[in-house]
Amino acid sequence: MNESAVQFVMGGQVVTMQDFDPQLTVLDWLRTRAARTGTKEGCAEGDCGSCTVVLGELDAAGNGIRYRAVNACIQLLATLDGCQLITVEDLAGEDGSLHPVQQALVDFHGSQCGFCTPGFVMSLFALYHQPGEVDQRQVEECLAGNLCRCTGYRPIMDAAAKALAGPRADRFSAAKQQTVDMLSGIRHGQGLRLQHGDRLFHAPVSTQELCVILSKYPEAVMVAGLTDVGLWINKQLASIDTLVYLGRVDRLRDIGTRDDVLEIGAAVTYSDAIDVLAQHYPPLRPYMARIGALQVRNVGTLGGNIANGSPIGDMAPPLIAMGARLVLTSAEGRRVLDIEDFYIEYGRQDLRPGEFLEKILVPLPCQGQLFSVYKLSKRFEQDISAASAAFKLELEDGIVRRARICYGGMAGVPARAAACEAALSGQSWTADSVDLAAVALGDDFEPISDWRASADYRMTAAQNLLRRFLLETSGDEPGRRDDGDTDRPQPVPALPREPMPVPGEPAVHNPLAHDSAVKHVTGEAVFVDDIREPAGLLHAYFGSSDCAHGRITRMDLTPVKAVNGVVAVLTADDIPGENDLSPMHTHDEEILCSGEVLYHGQVLFAVVAEDRETARRAARRAVVEYEELPAVTEIEQAIAQQQWVAEPRELVRGDAEAAIAGAPFSLGGELNTGGQEHFYLEGHVSMAVPQEDGDMLILSSSQNPTEVQLLIAQALGRLGNAVTVEVRRMGGAFGGKETQAAHWAVIAALAADKTGRPVKIRLDRNEDMVSTGKRHEFRVRYEAGFDADGRIEGVVMDQAARCGIAADLSGPICDRAMFHADNGYYLPNAHIRSWRCRTNTVSNTALRGFGGPQGMLAMERVIDAIAARLGKDPLDVRRINLYGKDERNTTPYGMVIEDNVLPELLTELADRSGYTQRRAGIEAFNRESAVIKRGIALTPVKFGISFTTEFLNQAGSIVHVYKDGSIHLNHGGTEMGQGLFIKVAAVVADAFGVDIEQVKVTATHTGKVPNTSPTAASSGSDMNAMAALDAVEQIKHRLVEFAIGSYGVTGDDVVFERGRVRIGTKEKTFADFVMEAYLARVSLSSTGFYRTPKIHFDWATASGRPFYYFAYGAAVTEIELDTLTGEHRMRRVDILHDAGRSLNPAIDRGQIEGGFIQGAGWLTSEELWWDExxxxRTDSPSTYKIPTAGDMPGIFNVEIWQEGRNREPTIYRSKAVGEPPLMLAISVHSAICQAIASVTGRLPDLDAPATPERVLMSIRSEN
Known part of the structure; x- marks a missing residue:
């Protein structure tokens, strides 16, 4: 008899679930039904880790608990039967004490925006409960499935080391027996059958029961880890009639050995199979560690990977090479099949109706056998293969007697390389025979090109993997990176991380934790999608175009409206006000398309429904037809047709062309830089709540609440005072929520206005990536003239940016790219031109650096090229071209640099990092190493701080002091993880002389502080802290005047410090003094304001002072490169950064580390790929690869320059630190170029990102 209810343990209680949708995921249940919103949705496909929870299960003996981290977004609730479910809300004690993992993350500043933090907490909690000591590699593997865009992972890794050191015990350990008893009580040996409407879910416990079910339901979908089917449900919105879960069938989970054959049940997970397989085939351990991430390996199965039939499935190539066979079972009986015969053609396997894969038979290795397996991808962890290869050879006296070679990603199915095998058979195992066999691969495969890799790269890399196999089996080369890094650099002495905050000391300059740090680690930080939903809430979604340019000839929304649960459908005709989104008032971007489609992903209409899934499902039922029109998608096309979103501009100093012509040396080249996705972990989300009198309250994840306010008012045809926008926190932004957040808030407001009910819209990750802007792609052509010392005499730089269909912020972004074309170097003659190209692609927008990175990268290429031409150390060329102090200190746009500290920074960093000695050592290493090469580069950063749009350089605040001495602070800046709130609160606390606990910062609110500028341009602390200080000083002035009048003292006799006020010889608590002032009717509230001084610029003369000051920094990066595959890793990074007098060294260090890693991602692994x-097509974390914890440098030394002090009177003489560190990662790209040059003998024309494919193709082309 089958059970019809699911039982699991959560929060110390048994939860019983009946009559629910079998396709309901654990994540959806937690967030929408269990009111546990600490677990987040970041991708809904199991690739980001934000939804990580931990499952506890009885061990094989039944007297212990085995904990494993899983992705709740693709784990079905029905699969939890018999398990313990642990979420982030469960970890803290009833007294509020944090779990050791949580406390360590707080102490080591391991959260910034905090959206991803609960997932990290749960991954580390699972590792905390693994037996034995934990090493660094285990931590990296544990965290590989958790993405963080803010921190750069360094503080998380440090927190992990602290939490996992020494004996590990917590209240879960103490409650072990109680939990075992509860799990034993719900454990039963019967199958499970659930029915909800037309959907069925079966979880048999025996193969006999499984055969019966499949006989009855031959079209049923079998699942175990749901790593694929979970995406069908979440992304394709598939409705599956019958699901059969294999995870409870004991025989399918067995592992054993019989007659020299390893028998592995089809439902054995990767995690359970690794140790057994690697015992016999050691290369499988590092290889399998690259399959998915731990959360995926904990549930994903070998059988699922095989049965899926994907040409890039990871396990088929090694199993085929090993000669594995499959046991296929049905009610009709069993049959055994060679695994290579299972794959018939793309999308088709030899699996008959009613049949299932029972087990895999793997022959054990024989004496004299050589075996290895390889995987190529853009990222080492959590990435899908571009290609994979497995080799098994049997040698006799150095002669290949038998060969089994299999490749994945080279054909429609994983396949053996028959011609290659034939070419090797009977030949000596030497380089000559391998070269001939590599050529034969061309007869075996004709690979395709797609977003993962080109056909050319796949073939070249496939041939090189065969060569690598030869080198490794011959012992001629060091191991691969995934073999454990046999030559890992040893750490050098470095400054420790900031000490703990000192109680009682001033808050400013103290390494205080983020104000929401505890809420981050407990899951209590409330993001927009976590807000308790108001009664009657509706959900909006949208339909978008699948055409780059066309005229809509038919848009039938009748099928959309017919979906049960749809309340309204909005088109352009339903907008009562202006159909305009343009932030620069260029009226070139619509809210809803009015007829002409201008890019793929453009929003055509909006659907409003009772729930989000209904809205999404209904939006896909629209019938839209187009008359396709010519599309301009590339920079060169736009330039040829003179398609601009803004007029071209130029900066001119001297006569650059003449200087180049007259210089002793000259060179030229081209550099193409790719775009970049922001990849904030919290996607776009907004909620609109109608108020009385037709007003609207907007809760939005936006950097720019005032713009959201005014665009909504404009769309509704109302005044700005009818709309109030509130922003408490964002789960990351990086510029992507400066202008782009308004679109979704406007749609929510339009829907709320039409229906009269609250409306929320939250974008799915894929649509978020498709329909929102990115960092601009640039094509830069340059010419430079220079002397024999490398000193630049003239530069011409032509910058062309792919801006997308509308202006958005492309004008000021391209302006900043021009302003930073010099980076830190004096250019006596310069001609910088900028083309802002209009293309039929989504409008690009702000992203950390705002055009500066593209301009700087090109300038650093010029410096590297000069050094290569002259045979000099690039650092020497950099030094000779740096701006001077009293001369050679004027930018091409006429701004005098008054605080140049780059010469001192570079000297100190070069000495501290041992740059010169290490460079000599690398040159020696490269002379000895034929395949593995190293490169090192030291690059500077000079970044201008201020909005280049002058009027934005203003900020407001409001400060209230209450009668009890507590302080309410509100300002115009928004908190997105950068620590703005804690910094401004520290300034206010110190100004009043009170503990920071007395200061409460409330959500940014347009009804409190009006006309706010976006929190961007790294200016948040500079402006908002000064505005807050202005308000405080006004209140303090009144209090001092009150003291003078009441106590007969002078102003100098009134001192605020340590929570007390000294008035001459008297002393009172701050609270008592405030109460006295209140009783005397002294105003204890004030607004504050700040405008950045000295800024001006005139494009008519292309001169002025666009920046208040400059922030400086420098980085040394050492990389190691595999010249056979193009893969690299960062061995060591040393950073010295100027933050002035840091307001909070812990927060600022986190910004430096996170910015650097984000920049490294832009320049290496993060590739945007559009089809014809x-x-x-790279529209999700499965295809777009930001760095993981494993991509962090082996050694990561980051220091804030102790001599730093802003010469301008900024808040406490600090400097901005948000954007400049991203450009420190230019050193990564330069180091890769240096490594390539050690192979080819010349500096490569390497574009960015430097993916393995670009690197390998560059090596091949230069050779």
């Missing part, structure tokens, strides 16, 4: 139709 103009559709973005």
């Amino acid at each position: 139709s103009g559709a973005l």
Whole structure:
């Protein structure tokens, strides 16, 4: 008899679930039904880790608990039967004490925006409960499935080391027996059958029961880890009639050995199979560690990977090479099949109706056998293969007697390389025979090109993997990076991380934790999608175009409206006000398309429904037809047709062309830089709540609440005072929520206005990536003239940016790219031109650095090229071209640099990092190493701080002091993880002389502080802290005047410090003094204001002072490169950064580390790929690869320059630190170029990002 209810343990209680949708995921249940919103949705496909929870299960003996981290977004609730479910809300004690993992993350500043933090907490909690000591590699593997865009992972890794050191025990350990008893009480040996409407879910416990079910339901979908089917449900919105869960069938989970054959049940997970397989085939351990991430390996199965039939499935190539066989079972009986015969053609396997894969038979290795397996991808962890290869050879006296070679990603199915095998058979195992066999691969495969890799790269890399196999089996080369890094650099003495905050000391300059740090680690930090939903809430979604340019000839929304649960459908005709989104008032971007489609992903209409899934499902039922029109998608096309979103501009100093012509040396080249996705972990989300009198309250994840306010008012045809926008926190932004957040808030407001009910819209990750802007792609052509010392005499730089269909912020972004074309170097003659290209792609927008990175990268290429031409150390060329102190200190746009500290920074960093000695050592290493090469580069950063749009350089605040001495602070800046709130609160606390606990910062609110500028341009602390200080000083002035009048003292006799006020010889608590002032009717509230001084610029003369000051920094990066595959890793990074007098060294260090890693991602692994139709194909974390914890440098030394002090009277003489560190990662790209040059003998024309494919193709082309 089958059970019809699911039982699991959560929060110390048994939860019983009946009559629910079998497709309901654990994540959806937690967030929408269990009111546990600490677990977040970041991708809904199991690739980001934000939804990580931990499952506890009885061990094989039944007297212990085995904990494993899983992705709740693709784990079905029905699969929890018999398990313990642990979420982030469960970890803290009833007294509020944090779990050791949580406390360590707080102490080591391991959260910034905090959206991803609960997932990290749960991954580390699972590792905390693994037996034995934990090493660094285990921590990296544990965290590989958790993405963080803010921190750069360094503080998280440090927190992990602290939490996992020494004996590990917590209240879960203490409650072990109680939990074992509860799990034993709900454990039963019967199958499970659930029915909800037309959907069925079966979880058999025996193969006999499984055969019966499949006989009855031959079209049933079998699942175990749901790593694929979970995406069908979440992304394709598939409705599956019958699901059969295999995870409870004991025989399918067995592992054993019989007659020299390893028998592995089809439902054995990767995590359970690794140790057994690696015992016999050691290369499988590092290889399998690259399959998915731990959360995936904990549930994903070998059988699922095989049965899926994907040509890039990871396990088929090694199993085929090993000669594995499959046991296929049905009610009709069993059959055994060679695994290579299972794959018939793309999308088709030899699996008959009613049949299932029972087990895999793997022959054990024989004496004299050589075996290895390889995987190529853009990222080492949590990435899908571009290609994979497995080799098994049997040698006799150095002669290949038998060969089994299999490749994945080279054909429609994983396949053996028959011609290659034939070419090797009977030949000596030497380089000559391998070269011939590599050529034969061309007869075996004709690979395709797609967003993962080109056909050319796949073939070249496939041939090189065969060569690598030869080198490794011959012992001629060091191991691969995933073999454990046999030559890992040893750490050098470095400054420790900031000490703990000192109680009682001033808050400013103290390394205080983020104000929401505890809420981050407990899951209590409330993001927009976590807000308790108001009664009657509706959900909006949208339909978008699948055409890059066309005229809508038919848009039938009748099928959309017919979906049960749909309340309204909005088109352009339903907008009562202006159909305009343009932030620069260029009226070139619509809210809803009015007829002409201008890019793939453009929003055509909006659907409003009772729930989010209904809205999403209904939006896909629209019938839209187009008359396709010519599309301009590339920079060169736009330039040829003179398609601009803003007029071209130029900066001119001297006569650059003449200087180049007259210089002793000259060179030229081209550099193409790719775009970049922001990849904030919290996607776009807004909620609109109608108020009385037709007003609207907007809760939005936005950097720019005032713009959201005014665009909504404009769309509704109302005044700005009818709309109030509130922003408490964002789960990351990086510029992506400066202008782009308004679109979704406007749609929510329009829907709320039409229906009269609250409306929320939250974008799915894929649509978020497709329909929102990115960092601009640039094509830069340059010419430079220079002397024999490398000193630049003239530079011409032509910058062309792919801006997308509308202006958005492209004008000021391209302006900043021009302003930073010099980076830190004096250019006596310069001609910088900028083309702002209009293309039929989504409008690009702000992203950390705002054009500066593209301009700087090109300038650093010029410096490297000069050094290569002259045979000099690039650092020497950099030094000779740096701006001077009293001369050679004027930018091409006429701004005098008054605080140049780059010469001192570079000297100190070069000495501290041992740059010169290490460079000599690298040159020696490269002379000895034929395949593995190293490169090192030291690059500077000079970044201007201020909005280049002058009027934005203003900020407001309001400060209230209450009668009890507590302080309420509100300002115009928004908190997105950068620590703005804690910094401004520290300034206010110190100004009043009170503990920071007395200061409460409330959500940014347009009804409190009006006309706010966006929190961007790294200016948040500079402006908002000064505005807050202005308000405080006004209140303090009144209090001092009150003291003078009441106590007969002078102003100098009134001192605020340590929570007390000294008035001459008297002393009172701050609270008592405030109460006295209140009783005397002294105003204890004030607004504050700040405008950045000295800024001006005139484009008519292309001169002025666009920046208040400059922030400086420098980085040394050492990389190691595999010249056979193009893969690299960062061995060591040393950073010295000027933050002035840091307001909070812990927060600032986190910004430096996170910015650097984000920049490294832009320049290496993060590749945006559009197909010929103009559709973005890298639209999810499965295809777009930001760095993981494993990509962090082996050694990561980061120091804030102790001599730093802003010469301008900024808040406490600090400097901005948000954007400048990203450009420190230019050193990564330069170091890769240096490594390539050690192979080819010349500096490569390497574009960015430097993916393995670009690197390998560069090596091949230069050779």
